[in-house]
Amino acid sequence: MLDVLERALTSLEGKEPDEVPVVLLVYGLVLKSIAGVSEYEYYQDLDLQLKAKLEFQRMFPDVWNVTMGTYPEYAEFVGPMPTAFGGEIEWLEDAPPYVSEYPIKEPEDVDRLVEAGIPDPRTDGIAPEFLKRLQYFLDNFPKDIREKYNYLDGNIYPGLGPSEGASLCMGYDTFLVWMRLHPDVLHKWLDLTTTWLIKYCEAIEELVGKCKILFLPDHSASMVGDKFFNEFILPRLNRIFKHYKGALRIWHNEGSVGHMLSAVDKIDAEVWHFGPFDDSIECKKKTHFCLMGNIHPPWLAKATPAEVEEACKELILNTASGGKFWLSTGGGMAPGTPFDNIRAMFKAVEKYGKYPIKR
Amino acid sequence: MAEKLLKDLIDAIIKLDIEKATNLTKSMIDKGITAREIILDGIMPGMKAVGEMYERKDYFLSDLLFGAYLSEECFKLLEPLLAKEIKKVPIKGKLVIATVKGDIHDIGKKIFTSLMRAEGFEIYDLGVDISAETIAEKVKEIEAEVLIVGTSALLSTTAPYFKDVHEALEKAGVRDKVLFMTGGPPIVTADEVNADFYTNNAFVGVKRALEYVNKKKQ
Numbered sequence: 398m399l400d401v402l403e404r405a406l407t408s409l410e411g412k413e414p415d416e417v418p419v420v421l422l423v424y425g426l427v428l429k430s431i432a433g434v435s436e437y438e439y440y441q442d443l444d445l446q447l448k449a450k451l452e453f454q455r456m457f458p459d460v461w462n463v464t465m466g467t468y469p470e471y472a473e474f475v476g477p478m479p480t481a482f483g484g485e486i487e488w489l490e491d492a493p494p495y496v497s498e499y500p501i502k503e504p505e506d507v508d509r510l511v512e513a514g515i516p517d518p519r520t521d522g523i524a525p526e527f528l529k530r531l532q533y534f535l536d537n538f539p540k541d542i543r544e545k546y547n548y549l550d551g552n553i554y555p556g557l558g559p560s561e562g563a564s565l566c567m568g569y570d571t572f573l574v575w576m577r578l579h580p581d582v583l584h585k586w587l588d589l590t591t592t593w594l595i596k597y598c599e600a601i602e603e604l605v606g607k608c609k610i611l612f613l614p615d616h617s618a619s620m621v622g623d624k625f626f627n628e629f630i631l632p633r634l635n636r637i638f639k640h641y642k643g644a645l646r647i648w649h650n651e652g653s654v655g656h657m658l659s660a661v662d663k664i665d666a667e668v669w670h671f672g673p674f675d676d677s678i679e680c681k682k683k684t685h686f687c688l689m690g691n692i693h694p695p696w697l698a699k700a701t702p703a704e705v706e707e708a709c710k711e712l713i714l715n716t717a718s719g720g721k722f723w724l725s726t727g728g729g730m731a732p733g734t735p736f737d738n739i740r741a742m743f744k745a746v747e748k749y750g751k752y753p754i755k756r
Numbered sequence: 757m758a759e760k761l762l763k764d765l766i767d768a769i770i771k772l773d774i775e776k777a778t779n780l781t782k783s784m785i786d787k788g789i790t791a792r793e794i795i796l797d798g799i800m801p802g803m804k805a806v807g808e809m810y811e812r813k814d815y816f817l818s819d820l821l822f823g824a825y826l827s828e829e830c831f832k833l834l835e836p837l838l839a840k841e842i843k844k845v846p847i848k849g850k851l852v853i854a855t856v857k858g859d860i861h862d863i864g865k866k867i868f869t870s871l872m873r874a875e876g877f878e879i880y881d882l883g884v885d886i887s888a889e890t891i892a893e894k895v896k897e898i899e900a901e902v903l904i905v906g907t908s909a910l911l912s913t914t915a916p917y918f919k920d921v922h923e924a925l926e927k928a929g930v931r932d933k934v935l936f937m938t939g940g941p942p943i944v945t946a947d948e949v950n951a952d953f954y955t956n957n958a959f960v961g962v963k964r965a966l967e968y969v970n971k972k973k974q
């Protein structure tokens with residue numbers, strides 16, 4: 398019998414492992430309940446985070462909580478890029494923090510930032526604090542679990558990707574409007590955010606070692622048609638992905654892109670963590686990706702275990718043949734998701750997910 | 757002549773041609789066409805068509821938001837005129853809208869808002885991470901025949917907060933004077949949070965708002 402990591406890697410190559418791997422993203426929203434604290438407390442207390450992550454892994458030894466789920470959480474999703482460029486974030490009591498002050502308001506701000514040079518992730522914004530926390534995780538994460546699941550070492554998760562990070566710095570609507578209003582400015586800005594992001598990845602690499610897995614969330618593709626995707630978004634995504642050719646590269650976007658699968662197929666990543674609004678059969682047929690998904694997280698939080706089993710059965714029967722499929726949610730995990738529903742995912746694998754898959 | 761120019765304006769908005777749309781607006785002002793006409797027979801139908809194209813997936817979020825931006829730019833040109841005109845642009849009603857406390861997702865809210873504006877509603881967008889009390893206070897302050905309260909939430913932790921909004925509206929004595937709509941992914945039902953309506957589709961929301969307007973008129 399393979400372990401979950403071997404299973405996932407076999408499937409990635411388009412081969413059939415012993416059974417369908419279960420790969421999830423389980424983080425603060427769910428883990429705070431294991432820790433029994435508010436989200437704010439959870440983010441502030443590193444030790445508590447580490448314990449909650451390990452406790453979850455002990456409860457579910459067959460889940461691969463890939464990269465993002467095993468990273469320290471400290472505004473790591475939305476914080477690093479906007480604060481590096483002079484923006485501010487605000488902490489909320491029982492929800493993750495958000496960007497409260499945009500560094501980019503006018504086109505001139507882009508020129509100002511270009512002139513100022515690329516911020517240093519080791520000194521500017523919240524990234525240095527995050528890197529400190531990552532070092533704490535590296536010092537304290539039990540070696541056996543780290544090795545068994547390939548956690549932390551060579552894992553890179555730099556928060557939101559180049560286009561969505563750029564949006565966070567100016568507001569999503571402004572970002573999208575500037576595609577028509579100030580395309581040249583936007584190109585300049587995207588070049589800068591991409592360069593910064595690579596520099597940030599390299600700062601992370603200094604701690605975790607040479608990149609083996611890159612986890613990059615960027616949902617901006619779901620907000621545009623293929624013309625703007627090809628012009629603004631794809632080149633920046635691929636600049637980063639190509640920088641890490643040879644590593645296992647995961648593009649996370651659970652927003653719908655069913656309208657331009659052939660465009661999305663050009664993304665130079667191995668895995669696409671896809672969402673519940675895109676049809677898994679179509680996505681498998683029309684793209685090269687190993688698909689990770691796509692049970693709807695809020696639905697998973699409310700469904701009965703029997704319903705979850707049924708939904709996973711359908712998904713497995715439709716998508717798992719020939720490998721290139723990791724059973725997951727279409728996105729993260731909603732707070733209040735009952736652990737019994739995660740168990741139901743395994744039940745579905747047990748009953749229907751043993752290779753060869755039979756309809 | 758006015759008819760042709762108005763038709764061109766609708767066409768420019770549909771094509772998201774901001775230069776043409778603003779130039780047409782300016783030349784219509786110069787030719788003495790009223791702001792009321794430009795809005796009712798040009799900008800609003802133009803924006804409505806953009807919304808329909810978005811619904812059909814011919815347009816995407818970037819297009820819809822640019823349509824809203826472009827319409828806003830035309831409105832700005834008309835502001836000085838509007839203040840002077842005796843016959844005002846009729847508004848169908850007022851919408852107080854917010855993303856609730858703890859939640860900062862506002863893309864869906866913006867879509868709903870721009871469609872409602874295109875239908876002739878006056879908008880009071882309170883922003884994101886807004887408390888039930890702030891919403892209730894604003895609602896109390898606003899006078900309107902047709903008053904709609906819209907709240908948006910995308911997180912499982914924040915959607916139940918719609919119920920707090922219902923309670924704050926009740927406490928402020930305005931709950932039965934408004935249509936209370938909620939939107940976002942299907943996390944809670946309208947019944948669970950004592951709202952009048954829930955939808956995960958902005959167009960369905962607009963339809964419901966228009967039905968409410970008609971009911972109020974009767």
Ligand code: B12
Nearest residue numbers: 493728729860861862864906908911912939940956958961
């Ligand atoms: C973009 C996005 C973000 C952006 C938000 C940018 C912004 N300015 O809005 C950023 C990156 C900042 C973000 C942050 C977070 N996000 Co987020 N995000 C998304 C994402 C990818 C898309 C949401 C979206 O805009 N959809 C498109 C719009 C058009 O859809 P919509 O909002 O449903 O709106 C439609 C209708 O519902 C309706 N509507 C909406 N509101 C209203 C109101 C009324 C009155 C009416 C009538 C209609 C209506 O109209 C719209 C058109 O039809 C979703 C995943 C997904 N694909 O859905 C996750 C998602 C919503 N996020 C999620 C999470 C967990 C987070 C974070 C907690 C992540 C983190 N760890 O930091 C933070 C939360 C911060 C906070 N406190 O709120 C989860 C929520 C899980 C849950 N159920 O609780 C999701 C589902 C992703 C996941 N993990 O599965 N996010």
